[in-house]
Amino acid sequence: MSKQTNMTTGNPTKLLLSFAIPLMFGTILQQSFIIVDRIIVGHLIGANAFASVGATGSVSMVFTSLCLGIAIGSGIVLSQFFGANDEAGTALAIRNGTMISTVSTLIISAFALLITRPLLILLNTPVSLLEDAVNYMSVSLGGLIFVIIYYIPFSILRSLGDAKTPIIFLATCSILNIVFDLVFILIFHTGVEGTAIASLLAQGIAGILCFAYAIKKYSYFQKAIKEAKFDRSIARQILKICIPMGFQYSLIYLSSSILQWVINGFGTSVIGAFAATSQIENLIQQPFTALGTAIATYTGQNIGAGKTERIKQGLISALKICASYSLILLLVFWVFGKLAMNMFVSDTVIIENAVTGIHITSTFFMALGMSQILRYLLNGTGDSAYSMANGILEIACRLVFVFALTNISFIGQWGYGGQLLSHGFVLHYFLFGDIKAASGNRKNINDLYIFIRKFDILKNNTLSFMEGNIMSKVIMMCGVCGSGKTTYAKQKEQEGYIRLSIDEEMWNIYGQKGIDYSETQYDELSEKVELLLRQKMISLIKNGKNVVIDFSFWNKDNREFYRNMIENAGGIVELVYMKANKELLRKRLQKRNLSLHANSPFIITDEILEHHYKGFQEPQGEGEIVILQK
Structure with missing residues (x-):
């Protein structure tokens, strides 16, 4: 039986959950093993090694997320062809998207290797951490092709509505990662470089296995290999979406890298605390990402099928799920925050800083989740340019808030939590900022369409008339x-x-x-x-x-x-x-x-x-x- 999900018919809430839950468990599983990976580093190599790896996280993700964003953008185009029941177009999107993602990754990887050391020095990485950080980051970015081999088939299968199959290979990758970690650290004594090699090997093996499975099970992959050719029109369509998406993803981590520069100025203990809270945040944010991926796929398929009226229903469902999950997280981290941070290191100063940090960040999870859902929905419509512009606005707010707050003496290091104010600001802009310009500050707007008026495909005729828009x-x-x-x-x-x-x-x-x-x-x-x-x-x-x-x-x-x-x-x-x-x-x-x-x-x-x-x-x-x- 095919595991593809046609999201153009059926109850939107059930479809989103059936797609997002397997994806969420898969990514949580992956993040859990990454956390285990960091625990291994922290306890078997040492606190400095843990901080060194943490110091490279954001800057490495600038380049990694650029590659992943391009692959995800290709998947949006693919989902639209799939939603339109266009088998030939779907196969062309698979082939062209894979080619664009692969070539882009090789170029990005080569460039990243050239600037690794200068970049870490520029970010004020402490001398005691620099060499380990350079070694770890050089191996990770030099092997980006293994990451993209791992991610491309996952992105394609998700765009086809198959969120379950990738979980098997995510689990495979995660288990291999831990095994390879222990082998390289305990047997070969390779230090932090060994953990980077372990991750790349695990991802490469899992990616190849996933490709092999997809080719065997899905006619779209078979057609992409045997019949599909490079197509300029499809390539242009993919590039139009994936370039803004790639930059959107990387810009978020670019701002995090600048924030890392601020954090590095407060010393090793704060760097370690920041690394610990970041790992936890990455874990708990996966449901937001899964739900965002679900709404993007849902939107893309329904646009391809011409069923744009279903998108509003899906959006309402996604926002309700997001709100419920955020409230649960807030309760959990205020009650069990210290227990969570004890997993990483035994240094009491790092733990105390990390607990305070997670209390601050969990307050803003709802705004983070909702803004992500709206941004993913925009990507699903193909309007990645506005989504990128919104992302740039968020980045600007993060930097302004953090620099302003950390320079206030009685706030100091805790000012880095100011980055989270940007989520609330951006969500406010999404929901209300453009309404005032369009509606003459008209109050009491109850239709949810107004929340996302930037993509007018969701507006009904009454709303268009009320806002004075000229209907096409x-x-x-x-x-x-x-x-x-x-x-x-x-x-x-x-x-x-x-x-x-x-x-x-x-x-x-x-x-x-x-x-x-x-x-x-x-x-x-x-x-x-x-x-x-x-x-x-x-x-x-x-x-x-x-x-x-x-x-x-x-x-x-x-x-x-x-x-x-x-x-x-x-x-x-x-x-x-x-x-x-x-x-x-x-x-x-x-x-x-x-x-x-x-x-x-x-x-x-x-x-x-x-x-x-x-x-x-x-x-x-x-x-x-x-x-x-x-």
Whole structure:
């Protein structure tokens, strides 16, 4: 039985939980073994070694998260093709996303190795920790390719809705990591470098095993290997999303690296406490990440399927889950904080500092979780640019708050908790900041859509009217080939409408049928182009643009599908039916067949016309505007 989850039907809460819980347990399992890894370092090598590894955490993640963000961005595109039931597009997204992620990682890894030592010195790493920190970080960043080999198949499987299979390989990786840690430290006496090598080996082995499993079980992977090729249009679409996502992820850790510079100035004990609290925070934040990944996949699949009305339901469910989990965490860490910190080291000063730190940070977990969910949802819509801009705002706030508070004498080292104020600030901006600008400070807005108004695909018609937005008008052209649809659509284009044409896009991207690509490829390529145009249409609607869709819309089901998609995105539909008799169509097509171009890419024979004419379902009672051709 397939483990893929189709998130375009069914109860949103159940779907999100069924996807997020396995993913959450998998990542918690992974983080638990990472914590065990740190405990091994702290107790078998020493407190200085523990602090050395902790001092590299944020700066290493600047580069690692850039690679992971690119892989996750590729998964968003993949989930949209999967949601649209486009097997060829899904396979292309797998192949192209893997190629982009791999090449990007090799470049990032090489650059990171060049600047490791200067960067750690710049961050004010204490001399007593520097050599161990350099050695650990050099091995970790030099082996980033093993990390991405490990992460790519996990990201792809999650985008397909399979959150359960990766858990098996996460567990495999985690167990191997601990075994290799003990071997390198106790037998080979390699110090902190050994723990880095152990992690890379474990991830590489688990990644290869996961790839092998996916290729065997999923036809998408098989098709990606055997048939899919590099595709410029897919690559552009992936890069458009994954570059902002990669920078979004890395910028968060870049700000953490700057904060690490502040922490390093307070000495080894504070560095150790910060490392301990960071490990705990990484562990407990995994459910937020799992829920965010679930909402991104859920959103991507539903956009691909044209079911944007389901996204609001999913968002409400995700926010409720987040709030409940945050309150539980707050209680746990205020009651059992000291017990948790005792796991890492026996140094009482480090433990005391760490306990106070976890009390401060747990207060802001709810704001952190909610802002992450909203950001992931934006990524799922493909609007990663705004999500990145929001991330930059958060980073700026973190730095301002921390630098300001740590320089107040009676606050001192505890000012690093000021970074968490940024989550509350950003959440406020998400929920209310843009409302005031759009609504003239109007109060008592109860519709949850207003919380996320930046991506208008979630707004209904009433909200658009209330905010004074100009609603997009979308003209759907309908008729048999030769009926004059393109002529009419071009007239509307002169009036300011944006015209979308499958024939033109096919011509521009793939060339002429029968010459640049085989006739047997036409259906597969045209489906892929239609999906791209569908996504472009939604983007235009949410930006208030008028659109004319220069398609044929032969059957009623297809017209209804697009009508629902347009209306759910906040647009107004006008169906224009170009009605013509068969003889008139034949005469027009005979003339059109003399010159092939973007809007007439191949010859329409009498047999093809007869097939189209018989298969055409004339609109009746659909609010159509009929333009009789003579």
